[in-house]
Amino acid sequence: MIRARVGTGVSLAVAGTLAVLTAAVAQPGAGGSAAGAGAQERDFLSRVRRLTVEGRRSGEGYWSPDGRRLVFQSEREPGNPFYQIYVLDMTSGDISRISNGLGKTTCAFFRPNSDQILFSSTHHDPRSKQLQDEELAFRASGKERRYSWDYDTETDIYAYSEKTGDLTRLTTAKGYDAEASYSPDGQWIVLSSMRDAYNRTLTAGEQKQLETDPSYFAEIYLMKADGSGQTRLTTTPGYDGGPFFNHDGSRIVWRRFDENGLIANVWSMKLDGSDQTQITDFGSMSWAPYEHPSGSYIIFASNKLGFENFELFIVDSAGTKEPVRVTYTDGFDGLPVPSPDGRQLAWTSARSGGSGSAGQLFLAQWNHEKALEAIRTAPPRQSPKKP
Amino acid sequence: MTYPHVRHVAAALPLVLSLLATPGWGQPVAAVATRTRAHVTALASDRTDGRMSGSPGEQAAGDYLIAQLQRIGARPLPGRSDFRAPFEFTAGTKDGGTTLTLECAAGRAGCAPRRFAVDRDVRALSFSDNVEVTADLVFAGYGIVVPESQNFGYDSYATLDVKDKIVLVLRYFPEDADPQTKAILTRYSDLRYKAMAARQRGAKGLLVVTGPNSPNAGETIPMSFDTALSGSGIAAASISAPVADAIFGSLGDASKTLAAAQRALDSANPHVAGFAIPTATVRLTPVVTRETRTASNILAYLPASTGTVSVARPWVAIGAHYDHLGHGDHGNSLATKDDAGKIHHGADDNASGTSAVLAVGEILSQATRKRNVLLQFWSGEELGLLGSAAYVNRPAVALDQLAAYINFDMVGRMQDNKLTVQATGTSDAWGRVIEQANIAAGFDLLLQPDPYQPTDVASFNQAGVPCLNFFTGTHVDYHKPSDTADKINYEDLDRIVEFAATIARRIVDLETAPTFTKVEQQADPGGGRAGVRVFTGTIPDYSTEVKGLLLSGVIGGGPADAAGLQKGDIIVEIAGQAITNSYDYTYALETLKIGVGINVAFTRNGERKQTTLTPGARK
CATH class of the missing domain: 2.30.42.10 (PDZ domain)
Incomplete structure (x- = not known):
């Protein structure tokens, strides 16, 4: 999921950078200082706190439409080293698993006006248990694999019914289908898919590309909530992923990597794929965009300040202004998601270090007025300096 | 015994003080009585006089606790009629007249034995056995042995036979070593560690001299505060430069002086060995006087409300130390000169934690309980976890009957919503329990798996009980008279109480008790901070x-x-x-x-x- 796993595709593309990139996600990064950090962050964030404790890592928390629950992924299932999907009740503190415990899952999202929650899963793969056992044996051996996302070609999108507990499979194409989310009316799903690598004859160059970095083939698709009418919206080479509808469902915001998988930027387009507009231009890895429910600005993560130092930024939804930095704390900060009332922010961070250094879910109060003010006074967007 | 005066004042105070206090984040400023303010105010008042273990102030604080325990319906432990559980400890040590005699070697003409006395020329080390020893001397350099596990070759005894001898060593560590070497050697240069190394090699006695190239050169070592009830299995004393000079002088070799010996050693070259001084026979008669006092833990319980207890490990323990530093006379005060000797109120350390136990107990007293709840208030913590160690050595409730132990030490100074929870590595169960409780509580948690903390949680970890410690961080008033009740953040202390009560209730009601996980101790720093x-x-x-x-x-x-x-x-x-x-x-x-x-x-x-x-x- 690249909503969470920005490092991987890139690192696979450029041999030797894997360690550095994954370290960025795995450890508190360099740069930024802790003492002054608290004060600067408090402009936007207050009551910062770690939500998840159990398990090796947790992240990608998305709000229920009523703002009372979060659905997230976590490595905490006994016997399964991979992510499973959990729903957290913010009132009682109860946490329950909604995926079936088997295989790899990622990228969940509540369907508005419905009892459904979508997520991607590989559990239909008959090798699932075997892959789990192999990974567990590997970890038990004391070896530590660099954190990586393998874009399992079995990854498909499912809708889970909270009423019946049934799972409905929405995609079947070979190739990774994930990073999906619903439109505000619950009628549409936007997703990222690598199916283009498998549904046509590849050139020799493309075949090599597939072996080193399949995410190169990821494009944005739109479909109805029942999985019908799957339509491709992007055709640009390089990883297009992490799409979400904007506040009123009129546009899609997502992040687009360049062909080399080194630079990513936030983009916005209409639902038919037209009017593709670049929102950021840091010349670094800017990703995980999500529009604030006010529609006034997009919050995203970027490593503009240092390769290992992902911080959160906000930018006006049209991308006319220079983005404003939000977080100032050592350690990975990414995958920001504002609550439906726009007053809270859930995100994934490694800031707590120690047992939380692989990333856990965080929550804070969000100062929307301050954000509006910062956007209003931000200077016009600058292009990155060419090296 | 009750505290009518304090309770009266406390009833009026919350309204005034909560208006003065800085409001916490997100909390409405409301003039409500807190769960903890009255307790902290009583426990940190002048009347408890700093709650030094074994003092009338400690007794007064204990009286308050017992009155509060009775109020919430807690009882003395099964089979007991008293809430107090007394234990003895060493309240102080002094030299009661140590002597050292430098005997003449056999057959040496015209020699008279030289006798040296306390304090200027010889002084017992506080942990010395009171046993007279007479033996030839061996000079063993700095007397430092770095364990082989450290992969750093340094053993002052490598070439020496010290069996049945008295060993003479230099205090501290090689003075001119490079920083990395010093950083290693200093961990093994504590006097107790040096005494242990000498004893393990069969020495009968240990003499320590501070070399001319070190701070405090040539002076005997002041007797440190040591709470050990008995000696260390070896006679041990420090000597002055004149005594050392007399010892080296007996060799009759002008090149062999203390200064020369130290010079040779100070680069930390591991091949510079000590040597026997067969010309010096020493009779050492250490006299350490230990003053024994009695302090009391306060122990109570709330019986399970379900009648018969059918769950495994049917007890949950909740505790905090209630002692503090008295007037700061035992070397652990950080008072400035102006404040020295005044009452150390210890409102945060640890009237706050003590109050939290009372308040959590009160919440649990009103809930249904599948397990018995043990409420424990320790004395002697500031002197080295003495109360909880005494309890764990002779537990009133068998340790394998405890589902968990929850401790509070310094929880009254929360800043920026940050709460540290320590010892979370002691059970795999803690992650889920803490996660769930904190979703409602909303603290910015810092979780520290390490249970080897300088508080009573360490005693229970040692005993194999899953445990947790709550802590809000140190501050400028730590171990000073200025750690007073008016500086406590009561709103957040109350939130910690509710958070901990949620966790405690969860454990009280669990069908399956948490399983203990042993956390490996970080590299043993050996001599600790002696260096x-x-x-x-x-x-x-x-x-x-x-x-x-x-x-x-x-x-x-x-x-x-x-x-x-x-x-x-x-x-x-x-x-x-x-x-x-x-x-x-x-x-x-x-x-x-x-x-x-x-x-x-x-x-x-x-x-x-x-x-x-x-x-x-x-x-």
């Missing part, structure tokens, strides 16, 4: 994890203060050594010289700055 001879006046903030050493304050008038360091600064480098955590800092300190300025790099508001800090001498 730190310098005073910098920094107050580290251990509750926030940063790269470097975050200061929660500096001691006014101390070297750090003089260097311009202040609260919020992060020390990242000392004398060219990178500082990434508090251990680095401690080791770096050990290598500094008193009175010699060193360069300190720090960050303030993200900006790197430099200053010169001149360490003073640690008393």
Whole structure:
């Protein structure tokens, strides 16, 4: 999921950078200082706190439409080293698993006006248990694999019914289908898919590309909530992923990597794929965009300040202004998601270090007025300096 | 016995004080009585006189606790009629007249034995056995043995046979070694550690002299506060330079002096060996007088409300130490000169934690309980976890009957919603329990798996009980008379109480008790901090994890203060050594010289700055 796993595709593309990139996600990064950090962050964030404790890592928390629950992924299932999907009740503190415990899952999202929650899963793969056992044996051996996302070609999108507990499979194409989310009316799903690598004859160059970095083939698709009418919206080479509808469902915001998988930027387009507009231009890895429910600005993560130092930024939804930095704390900060009332922010961070250094879910109060003010006074967007 | 006076005052206070207090985040400013203010105010009042273990002040605080326990319906433990559980401890040591006689070697004409006496020329070490020993001397350099596991070859005894001898060693560690070597050797240079090394090699006695190239050169060592009830299995004393000179002089070799011996050793060359001094036969008669006193833990319980208890491990224990430093006379006070000898109120340390136990107990007393709840208030914590150690050695409720132990130590100074929970590594069950409880409580949690903490949770970890400790961080008033009740953050203390009560209730009701997980202790620092001879006046903030050493304050008038360091600064480098955590800092300190300025790099508001800090001498 690249909503969470920005490092991987890139690192696979450029041999030797894997360690550095994954370290960025795995450890508190360099740069930024802790003492002054608290004060600067408090402009936007207050009551910062770690939500998840159990398990090796947790992240990608998305709000229920009523703002009372979060659905997230976590490595905490006994016997399964991979992510499973959990729903957290913010009132009682109860946490329950909604995926079936088997295989790899990622990228969940509540369907508005419905009892459904979508997520991607590989559990239909008959090798699932075997892959789990192999990974567990590997970890038990004391070896530590660099954190990586393998874009399992079995990854498909499912809708889970909270009423019946049934799972409905929405995609079947070979190739990774994930990073999906619903439109505000619950009628549409936007997703990222690598199916283009498998549904046509590849050139020799493309075949090599597939072996080193399949995410190169990821494009944005739109479909109805029942999985019908799957339509491709992007055709640009390089990883297009992490799409979400904007506040009123009129546009899609997502992040687009360049062909080399080194630079990513936030983009916005209409639902038919037209009017593709670049929102950021840091010349670094800017990703995980999500529009604030006010529609006034997009919050995203970027490593503009240092390769290992992902911080959160906000930018006006049209991308006319220079983005404003939000977080100032050592350690990975990414995958920001504002609550439906726009007053809270859930995100994934490694800031707590120690047992939380692989990333856990965080929550804070969000100062929307301050954000509006910062956007209003931000200077016009600058292009990155060419090296 | 009740506290009518205090309770009356307390009833009126919350309204006034909560209006004065800074409101916590997100909390409405409401003049409501808190769960804890009355308790803290009573326990940290002048009347309890600093709650020194074994003192009338401790007794008064205990009376308050017992009255409160009775109020909430807690009972003395099964089979007992008293809430108090007394234990004996050593309240102080002094030298009761140690002597040392330098005998003449057999057949040496014209020689008269020379007798030396306390305090100027000889003084027992506080942990010495009171046993007279007579033997030939062996000089064993600095008397340092680095364990083989450290992969660092240094053994002062490598070439020496000290069986049935008295060993003479230098205090401290090689003075001119490079910083890395010093950092290792200093861990094994504590006097107790040196005594252990000598004893393990069969020596009957240990003499320590402070070499001319070291601080406090030639002086006997003041008797330190030591709470051990008995000796260390060896006769041990420090001697003055004149005594050492007489011993070396007996060799009749002008090249063999204490100064020359120290010079040869000070580069820490591991091949420089000690040597026997067969011409010196010493009779050492150490006399350590230990004053024994009695302190009391306060123990109570709330019986399970379900009648018969059918769950495994049918007890949950909740505790805190209620003792403090009295007037700060035992060497652990950080009072400035102006404040020395005044009442150390210990409102945060640990009237806050004590109050939390009472308040959690009160909440649990009104709930249904599948398990019995043990409420424990420790004395002797400030002297070295004495009360909880005494309990664990002779538990009133068998330790294998405990589902968990939950401790509070310094929980009254919460800042920025940060709560440290320690010892979370003691059970796999803690993650889920803490996660769930904190979703409603909403603390910015710092979780520390390590149970080897300087508080009573360590005693229960040692006993194999899953445990937790709550902590809100240290501050400028730590171990000073200024740690007073008016500085406590009661709103957040109440939130901690509710958070902990949720966790305790969860454990009380669990069908399956948490399983204990052993956390491996970090590399044993051996002699601990004995090697730190310098005073910098920094107050580290251990509750926030940063790269470097975050200061929660500096001691006014101390070297750090003089260097311009202040609260919020992060020390990242000392004398060219990178500082990434508090251990680095401690080791770096050990290598500094008193009175010699060193360069300190720090960050303030993200900006790197430099200053010169001149360490003073640690008393």
